[in-house]
Amino acid sequence: MRSVSNRTRVGLLAALTAFGAVLSTSSATAATQLNGDWAPFDRCPVDAPAMLAADGINTIATCVSSGSASGSITLGKSHVPTGNTDLQLGVIQRPDGTTSLVAPPEGALTADPAEIPGGLLGLMCPSGIPVVSGICRQLTDNNLNRVTATIEPAGAPRDFNMAAAFSTGEPILTIPVRIHLKNPFLGDKCYIGTTAEPVLLKPQNATAPTLSLQRFSADGTPNDDEGEMGRYTFDGADQSDTAFAVPGASGCGAGLLNWAVNLKTGLPSASGKNSVKLNSTTTYFGSPYDPAGLAPNEGRKLSEFWHSAKR
Template sequence: MRSVSNRTRVGLLAAFTAFSALLSTGSATAATQLNGDWAPFDRCPVDAPAMLAADGINTIATCIASSSATGTITLGKTKVSTGDTDLQLGVIQRPDGTASLVAPPEGALTADPAEIPGGLIGLMCPSGIPLVSGICRQLTDNNLNRVTATIEPAGAPRDFHMSAAFSTGEPILTIPVRIHLKNPFLGDKCYIGTTSDPVLLKPQNVTAPSLSLQRFSADGTPNDDEGEMGRYTFDGADQGDATFAVPGASGCGAGLLDWAVNLKTGLPSAAGKNSVTLDATTTYFGSPYDPVGLAPNEGRKLSEFWHSAKR
C-alpha cells in the first residue's frame, strides 16, 4: 500500500461512511460469501472493466464496504428510523488524490426498508376530502395501512472534497437521492424527489472514527507478516446532514394523492428543516498491500484475490 498515502486512504473511507444509508436500492441479489478479512467486501465490483484496468501505479483499484445498523432521517414533519444498510463500491485512486467510483451491478447500496410511523393513516388521515376519506375508511387492514420508505440514488455522487473527509462539520460530497414510498393505495411510483429534482444530501463527519489495520493473505486468511492484502477498519463514526431541502411528493396514487402526502408531511420542506443521522458506522477499505509490486496488473490481481476467497 505504499503508493497512496495513509491520509488519502483515510479520506476515502471517511467519505463513504457518510452515505451508507442514503442511497438504498432495497433488497439485492444474494451476495457472495467470502473468507476471513475479505468478508465485508462480498459485493465489490472487482470484475468491472475500470477496476480490472488499474495498473497499480497511475490507478489503483480498491474496495469499500460501509454499514450502519441504526439511524434516523427527518423529512418535513416526518421522522423515520433507518435499519441495516450496506454500501459497497469499487474505487479507482490516482496519485493526485482524485478518485472515481464503480458501483456493483445490482447497485451500490442495499438496506432494510424503513416504515413510516402511523402508515398511510399518519400520512393522510383524517381528511374531509371524499377521495382521501374513502381510503381512510378502508385502512382497517394493517397491510393496507403500512407504508415503507426506501432511499434510492437519483444521480451520480459529486462535489467530492478530500480535505473535508479528515475533519468534522464540512460536507464531504453531494449525493442526489429520492425516497420511494410504497403502499397499495399509493402505487409503485410514489416518490419524494425525482431524478430531475432530487434531495441533495451533503453528509459530513460528526464524530471521528477509530482506525485499525489488518493484513491478510489473498484468500482472506489473516497474515500480519506476509499478507498480499491490507484492510483499514474504521469504527464508531457518526455522520449527518441538516442542510438539505426536500421537494414535494409525485406519482402517489397516479398523482391524485400527491397533495395529501405533502400536506400531512409538511412537504416541500426548506433547507434547515430536514436532517439525517447515521449511528456508529463501520467502514472497511481493502486493497493490495503493495499495489506497485503488482504493476501493471494490480486490478486483475485484486480480482484474482477476491475470487480465491469465495467460500
C-alpha cells in the first residue's frame, strides 16, 4: 500500500476509529462470513460504484471496520451502558489527503440496543402527574417497563480534522446523532434529538491506539511475504466526548410524554453535563498492498478479492 502516504492512512484510521459505536443504528444485520484476515470487513461496500471506479493512483478504494464491546453514554441525569457495536465503511482516498465515505447498503453502523437501567420506572417514575402515575402503576410487567435506546445517525459526518487524528484531546469530526427510545408506552417515534436538532458529537482520542500491519492473500489467508492485501490494525484506543449539548425528547407517547421524559432525565442538557465513552476499540483498515500495481482497476480487484474470501 504505497500510493497514499502512511501518515494519511494512519490519520484516516484514527478518525474513523473514533466513535464507531456511538453512531449505531440497530441490531447487527446478517453479514457475509469472510475467511481469515478479511473477516472484520464482512459488510464492506466493495461493489458500490465509487469503490469499483477507484484506479489505484488518483483514487484508492479501502475497507474500514471499527468496533467496541462496551462503553457508556450520559445524557443529563441518565447513564446508559452500551454493548457491541460495529461500524463499516468504504473509503475513497486521494493523494492530497482528501477522502470520500461510502456506506454499505444497509447502513454503515450497527449495534446491540442498550437497555436503560430501571426501564420506564427509572425514566419517568415516580410522578405526581395523574397520566404518568397511571402508567407507572402498570409497570409490574417487565415487558412494559423495558426501555431500549439506540443511537442513530441524524445527518452526514462533517468537520473532519486530519491533524486531530494523530493526537489526543482534539475533535476529529462532528457526528450528528439522535437517540431512539423504544417502549410500548413511549411508542415507536420517541427520540432524544432529531434530524433538525441533532446531538452533535465531536469525538476525540482519549488514549492512543497500538498499530500493527498484517499482509494476506486475496482470499484472506495470512501471507506476510507475498500477500496481495494489507491490513492495518488499531487496537486498544478509548474515545470520548464531554462537550456536546442534548436537546429535549420528541415524539414520546405521540408527543404527550415528552415533558415527562425531559423532567426525569434532566433534558435539555447543556454542554458539559453529557458524555460518551467507548472502551478499547479495535479498528481495521484494509486495501491492496500495492494499489498502483493494480491500476487502473484497483477498485474492481478489491471487490474480486473480497468475494474470493467468502466462506
